[in-house]
Amino acid sequence: MSLEGRLDNESAAQLDQQLLPLWLEPFDLLVFNLARLAYISSMGLRSLFVAQKKMQERQGRTLFVDTQPAVQKVFDIVAAVDVGSVFASAAELDAYLDSMQRRATQSSSGDPEWA
Amino acid sequence: MVISLRLTGDPAEIPGALDALESWLGAAGLSAEDLGEWRLLAEEVLTNIVHHGSPPRCDEAIRIDGLRSGDGVELRVADRGRPFDPCAAAPPDLSAPPEERCGGGLGVHLMRSLADEMAYAYRDGRNILTLRKSSPSASCSQGQAQPEVATDDPL
Numbered sequence: 124m125s126l127e128g129r130l131d132n133e134s135a136a137q138l139d140q141q142l143l144p145l146w147l148e149p150f151d152l153l154v155f156n157l158a159r160l161a162y163i164s165s166m167g168l169r170s171l172f173v174a175q176k177k178m179q180e181r182q183g184r185t186l187f188v189d190t191q192p193a194v195q196k197v198f199d200i201v202a203a204v205d206v207g208s209v210f211a212s213a214a215e216l217d218a219y220l221d222s223m224q225r226r227a228t229q230s231s232s233g234d235p236e237w238a
Numbered sequence: 239m240v241i242s243l244r245l246t247g248d249p250a251e252i253p254g255a256l257d258a259l260e261s262w263l264g265a266a267g268l269s270a271e272d273l274g275e276w277r278l279l280a281e282e283v284l285t286n287i288v289h290h291g292s293p294p295r296c297d298e299a300i301r302i303d304g305l306r307s308g309d310g311v312e313l314r315v316a317d318r319g320r321p322f323d324p325c326a327a328a329p330p331d332l333s334a335p336p337e338e339r340c341g342g343g344l345g346v347h348l349m350r351s352l353a354d355e356m357a358y359a360y361r362d363g364r365n366i367l368t369l370r371k372s373s374p375s376a377s378c379s380q381g382q383a384q385p386e387v388a389t390d391d392p393l
Contacts, residue, residue, distance in 0.1 A: 132285050133253060162274055164281045165345035172339045179337035193274045200351045201344050202332040 127159040130167030138170045142177075151183035154216065158189035168203050175204070184208065188216045239266050239306040247299030247319075249288045256280055259304065259313075266306040267375035275352050276311065279369055282345035283315050283324075291319020291365065309374045310354075316364045323358045324349060324367065 124145075130138065145153075153174060163171075171185075178185045188210045190198065198204055210216040241262040245251045260277050268276070284300065293299040300317045329350075330343035350356060355370040 131253075131281060132249075162278065164278055164285070165348060166285065168344055169340070172336060175337040185337075193271065197278070197348065201330070201347060202336075204336050 124153070125156040125159065129162040129164075130160060130170070131162065131164045132166040135164075135166040135170040138167075139173070142170075142174060146177055151178075151181060152220075153178050153183065153185045155185070155187050156189055156213075157187055157191060157194055160194050161191060163194050163197050165201075168197070168201060171203060186210060186216065186219075188213055241302070241304040243302040244298045245284070245300040245302070246297060247288060247293040247295045247317075249285075252281065252284045252288065255284065255302065259302070262304060263306070263311065263373075266311070268311070268373050269376035272311075272371075272373040272376075276313070276371070276373070279349055279352055279371070280313065280315075282349050283313075283367060283369070286322070286324065286345055287315070287317045287319050287365070291317055291322055293317050293319035309372055311371055311373045313369045314366065315369075316366045318364055321360050322365060323360075325356055325358045 124142075126138070128134070155171070155174075175185045185204075186208045187198075187204055189212060190209055195209075198209070210219060239262070241259065243255050243258060245255055256277050259280050260273055263273050263276055280302070287293060287300055296318070299319075300315065303314045303316075305312045305314075324346045327343065327346045330339075330347050332347075349369070353369040353371050355368075357368045359366045
Protein backbone atom coordinates (compact mmCIF):
# COMPACT_ATOMS: atom_id res chain seq x y z
CA MET A 124 0.00 0.00 0.00
CA SER A 125 1.44 3.36 -1.06
CA LEU A 126 0.82 6.41 1.09
CA GLU A 127 1.16 9.86 -0.41
CA GLY A 128 1.26 13.43 0.86
CA ARG A 129 0.22 13.89 4.48
CA LEU A 130 -1.04 11.25 6.89
CA ASP A 131 -2.73 13.60 9.34
CA ASN A 132 -5.86 13.85 11.42
CA GLU A 133 -8.06 13.86 8.31
CA SER A 134 -6.36 11.35 6.06
CA ALA A 135 -5.74 8.85 8.88
CA ALA A 136 -9.50 8.26 9.08
CA GLN A 137 -9.52 7.68 5.31
CA LEU A 138 -6.67 5.19 5.63
CA ASP A 139 -8.56 3.29 8.33
CA GLN A 140 -11.55 3.08 6.00
CA GLN A 141 -9.45 1.91 3.07
CA LEU A 142 -7.87 -0.82 5.18
CA LEU A 143 -11.23 -2.19 6.38
CA PRO A 144 -12.02 -4.37 3.31
CA LEU A 145 -8.39 -5.52 3.26
CA TRP A 146 -8.74 -7.17 6.68
CA LEU A 147 -11.30 -9.56 5.19
CA GLU A 148 -8.68 -10.91 2.78
CA PRO A 149 -6.20 -13.65 3.68
CA PHE A 150 -2.62 -12.34 3.57
CA ASP A 151 0.29 -12.31 5.94
CA LEU A 152 2.51 -9.49 4.68
CA LEU A 153 1.53 -5.83 4.59
CA VAL A 154 4.03 -3.43 3.02
CA PHE A 155 3.61 0.32 3.32
CA ASN A 156 5.52 2.19 0.62
CA LEU A 157 6.27 5.59 2.12
CA ALA A 158 8.36 7.04 -0.72
CA ARG A 159 5.82 9.80 -1.27
CA LEU A 160 4.68 10.33 2.30
CA ALA A 161 6.01 13.69 3.42
CA TYR A 162 4.29 14.10 6.79
CA ILE A 163 2.78 12.06 9.58
CA SER A 164 1.06 13.20 12.78
CA SER A 165 0.01 11.29 15.89
CA MET A 166 -3.34 10.40 14.31
CA GLY A 167 -1.49 8.88 11.36
CA LEU A 168 0.77 6.96 13.73
CA ARG A 169 -2.31 5.61 15.47
CA SER A 170 -3.55 4.16 12.16
CA LEU A 171 -0.20 2.49 11.57
CA PHE A 172 -0.26 1.04 15.10
CA VAL A 173 -3.70 -0.42 14.45
CA ALA A 174 -2.52 -1.93 11.16
CA GLN A 175 0.55 -3.46 12.85
CA LYS A 176 -1.64 -4.88 15.60
CA LYS A 177 -4.06 -6.45 13.12
CA MET A 178 -1.17 -8.03 11.21
CA GLN A 179 0.30 -9.36 14.45
CA GLU A 180 -3.09 -10.91 15.34
CA ARG A 181 -3.04 -12.85 12.07
CA GLN A 182 0.60 -13.92 12.62
CA GLY A 183 1.65 -11.64 9.76
CA ARG A 184 4.18 -8.86 9.40
CA THR A 185 4.07 -5.17 8.57
CA LEU A 186 7.00 -3.66 6.70
CA PHE A 187 7.81 -0.09 5.72
CA VAL A 188 9.85 0.84 2.70
CA ASP A 189 11.46 4.07 1.46
CA THR A 190 10.66 6.20 4.52
CA GLN A 191 11.45 9.88 3.92
CA PRO A 192 13.53 11.84 6.49
CA ALA A 193 10.65 13.88 7.98
CA VAL A 194 8.55 10.75 8.53
CA GLN A 195 11.53 8.72 9.77
CA LYS A 196 12.25 11.44 12.34
CA VAL A 197 8.73 11.09 13.74
CA PHE A 198 9.01 7.28 13.70
CA ASP A 199 12.25 7.59 15.68
CA ILE A 200 10.82 10.05 18.23
CA VAL A 201 7.92 7.78 19.15
CA ALA A 202 9.55 4.41 18.35
CA ALA A 203 6.59 3.84 16.04
CA VAL A 204 7.87 0.86 14.16
CA ASP A 205 10.18 -2.04 14.81
CA VAL A 206 13.62 -1.09 13.45
CA GLY A 207 13.80 -4.42 11.63
CA SER A 208 10.64 -3.65 9.67
CA VAL A 209 11.97 -0.54 7.90
CA PHE A 210 13.71 -0.82 4.54
CA ALA A 211 15.51 2.03 2.83
CA SER A 212 14.57 0.96 -0.68
CA ALA A 213 12.44 -1.43 -2.69
CA ALA A 214 15.64 -3.30 -3.64
CA GLU A 215 16.52 -3.83 0.02
CA LEU A 216 12.98 -5.05 0.72
CA ASP A 217 13.12 -7.43 -2.27
CA ALA A 218 16.40 -8.90 -1.00
CA TYR A 219 14.81 -9.45 2.42
CA LEU A 220 11.69 -11.05 0.96
CA ASP A 221 13.86 -13.31 -1.22
CA SER A 222 15.77 -14.50 1.84
CA MET A 223 12.47 -15.12 3.67
CA GLN A 224 11.21 -17.14 0.75
CA ARG A 225 14.41 -19.19 0.65
CA ARG A 226 14.01 -19.97 4.35
CA ALA A 227 10.39 -20.98 3.81
CA THR A 228 11.46 -23.26 0.95
CA GLN A 229 14.19 -24.79 3.10
CA SER A 230 11.75 -25.37 5.94
CA SER A 231 9.25 -27.13 3.69
CA SER A 232 12.05 -29.40 2.49
CA GLY A 233 12.49 -30.91 5.90
CA ASP A 234 14.44 -28.59 8.20
CA PRO A 235 12.78 -29.36 11.55
CA GLU A 236 13.65 -25.92 12.95
CA TRP A 237 11.40 -24.24 10.39
CA ALA A 238 8.68 -26.87 10.16
CA MET B 239 6.41 39.18 11.30
CA VAL B 240 3.28 38.16 13.15
CA ILE B 241 0.16 36.15 12.46
CA SER B 242 -3.06 35.92 14.42
CA LEU B 243 -5.73 33.30 13.80
CA ARG B 244 -9.03 32.73 15.56
CA LEU B 245 -10.88 29.41 15.51
CA THR B 246 -14.36 28.54 16.74
CA GLY B 247 -13.37 25.09 18.05
CA ASP B 248 -14.82 23.26 15.02
CA PRO B 249 -12.37 20.45 14.04
CA ALA B 250 -13.12 21.17 10.37
CA GLU B 251 -11.28 24.49 10.73
CA ILE B 252 -7.96 22.88 11.66
CA PRO B 253 -6.63 22.07 8.15
CA GLY B 254 -7.32 25.64 6.98
CA ALA B 255 -5.58 27.09 10.03
CA LEU B 256 -2.56 24.82 9.47
CA ASP B 257 -2.41 25.88 5.80
CA ALA B 258 -2.52 29.55 6.82
CA LEU B 259 0.21 29.02 9.38
CA GLU B 260 2.39 27.15 6.89
CA SER B 261 1.96 29.91 4.27
CA TRP B 262 2.96 32.51 6.84
CA LEU B 263 6.03 30.54 7.92
CA GLY B 264 6.94 29.94 4.28
CA ALA B 265 6.78 33.67 3.63
CA ALA B 266 8.97 34.13 6.72
CA GLY B 267 11.67 32.13 4.93
CA LEU B 268 11.65 28.82 6.84
CA SER B 269 13.06 25.65 5.29
CA ALA B 270 10.71 22.90 4.08
CA GLU B 271 11.83 20.76 7.04
CA ASP B 272 10.96 23.46 9.58
CA LEU B 273 7.64 24.15 7.85
CA GLY B 274 6.71 20.48 8.24
CA GLU B 275 7.75 20.37 11.87
CA TRP B 276 5.83 23.53 12.73
CA ARG B 277 2.77 22.20 10.96
CA LEU B 278 3.08 19.00 12.98
CA LEU B 279 3.49 20.93 16.25
CA ALA B 280 0.42 23.04 15.49
CA GLU B 281 -1.64 20.04 14.39
CA GLU B 282 -0.86 18.21 17.62
CA VAL B 283 -1.74 21.25 19.75
CA LEU B 284 -5.00 21.98 17.93
CA THR B 285 -6.10 18.33 17.73
CA ASN B 286 -5.52 17.95 21.45
CA ILE B 287 -7.55 21.07 22.24
CA VAL B 288 -10.47 20.19 19.99
CA HIS B 289 -10.68 16.50 20.90
CA HIS B 290 -9.77 16.58 24.59
CA GLY B 291 -10.20 20.15 25.79
CA SER B 292 -13.67 20.54 24.22
CA PRO B 293 -13.73 24.35 24.21
CA PRO B 294 -17.21 25.86 23.91
CA ARG B 295 -17.92 26.90 20.32
CA CYS B 296 -17.47 30.64 20.05
CA ASP B 297 -15.72 33.16 17.81
CA GLU B 298 -12.47 32.88 19.71
CA ALA B 299 -12.52 29.43 21.28
CA ILE B 300 -8.91 29.10 20.12
CA ARG B 301 -6.55 31.90 19.31
CA ILE B 302 -3.16 31.37 17.66
CA ASP B 303 -0.50 34.05 17.68
CA GLY B 304 2.74 33.54 15.83
CA LEU B 305 5.84 35.67 16.06
CA ARG B 306 8.84 35.37 13.81
CA SER B 307 11.93 37.06 15.17
CA GLY B 308 15.63 36.57 14.60
CA ASP B 309 16.32 32.92 13.97
CA GLY B 310 13.29 31.58 15.78
CA VAL B 311 9.54 31.26 15.78
CA GLU B 312 7.23 31.49 18.77
CA LEU B 313 3.68 30.23 18.65
CA ARG B 314 1.20 30.96 21.39
CA VAL B 315 -2.07 29.05 21.45
CA ALA B 316 -4.80 30.13 23.86
CA ASP B 317 -8.03 28.14 24.24
CA ARG B 318 -11.10 28.10 26.44
CA GLY B 319 -11.19 24.32 26.86
CA ARG B 320 -10.70 22.30 30.03
CA PRO B 321 -7.45 23.10 31.84
CA PHE B 322 -4.73 20.81 30.52
CA ASP B 323 -0.99 21.19 30.99
CA PRO B 324 0.80 19.17 28.31
CA CYS B 325 4.13 19.93 29.98
CA ALA B 326 2.98 17.86 32.97
CA ALA B 327 1.45 14.96 31.01
CA ALA B 328 2.94 11.51 31.58
CA PRO B 329 5.14 10.34 28.71
CA PRO B 330 3.87 7.39 26.63
CA ASP B 331 5.42 3.97 27.08
CA LEU B 332 7.76 3.80 24.09
CA SER B 333 9.25 0.48 25.10
CA ALA B 334 6.19 -1.61 24.22
CA PRO B 335 6.30 -3.24 20.77
CA PRO B 336 4.44 -1.24 18.06
CA GLU B 337 1.66 -3.80 17.71
CA GLU B 338 0.80 -3.43 21.40
CA ARG B 339 0.66 0.36 21.32
CA CYS B 340 -2.55 2.35 21.13
CA GLY B 341 -1.14 5.71 20.19
CA GLY B 342 -2.15 7.57 23.37
CA GLY B 343 0.07 10.45 24.48
CA LEU B 344 2.03 10.53 21.23
CA GLY B 345 0.90 14.03 20.25
CA VAL B 346 2.21 15.57 23.46
CA HIS B 347 5.41 13.55 23.19
CA LEU B 348 5.95 14.85 19.63
CA MET B 349 5.34 18.43 20.81
CA ARG B 350 7.90 18.06 23.59
CA SER B 351 10.44 16.48 21.24
CA LEU B 352 10.12 18.90 18.33
CA ALA B 353 9.83 22.20 20.20
CA ASP B 354 12.94 23.74 21.76
CA GLU B 355 10.83 25.22 24.56
CA MET B 356 7.31 24.60 25.73
CA ALA B 357 5.61 26.61 28.47
CA TYR B 358 2.10 26.39 29.89
CA ALA B 359 -0.04 28.75 31.92
CA TYR B 360 -3.75 28.93 32.82
CA ARG B 361 -5.02 32.50 32.97
CA ASP B 362 -8.47 34.09 32.81
CA GLY B 363 -10.16 30.81 31.91
CA ARG B 364 -7.71 30.04 29.13
CA ASN B 365 -5.02 27.45 28.56
CA ILE B 366 -2.03 29.30 27.16
CA LEU B 367 0.62 27.14 25.54
CA THR B 368 3.77 28.76 24.17
CA LEU B 369 6.07 26.86 21.83
CA ARG B 370 9.45 28.10 20.66
CA LYS B 371 11.74 26.64 18.10
CA SER B 372 14.89 27.84 16.44
CA SER B 373 14.09 28.02 12.74
CA PRO B 374 16.73 29.78 10.64
CA SER B 375 15.78 31.09 7.23
CA ALA B 376 16.23 28.55 4.46
CA SER B 377 18.30 31.05 2.47
CA CYS B 378 20.76 31.41 5.38
CA SER B 379 21.15 27.69 6.03
CA GLN B 380 21.86 27.06 2.36
CA GLY B 381 24.48 29.80 2.20
CA GLN B 382 23.80 33.19 0.75
CA ALA B 383 24.27 33.75 -2.93
CA GLN B 384 27.45 35.64 -3.56
CA PRO B 385 27.70 38.25 -6.29
CA GLU B 386 29.81 37.01 -9.15
CA VAL B 387 33.27 38.50 -9.16
CA ALA B 388 35.66 37.83 -12.03
CA THR B 389 38.65 37.11 -9.79
CA ASP B 390 40.09 34.63 -12.23
CA ASP B 391 40.49 37.22 -14.97
CA PRO B 392 44.25 37.39 -15.67
CA LEU B 393 43.93 41.00 -16.77
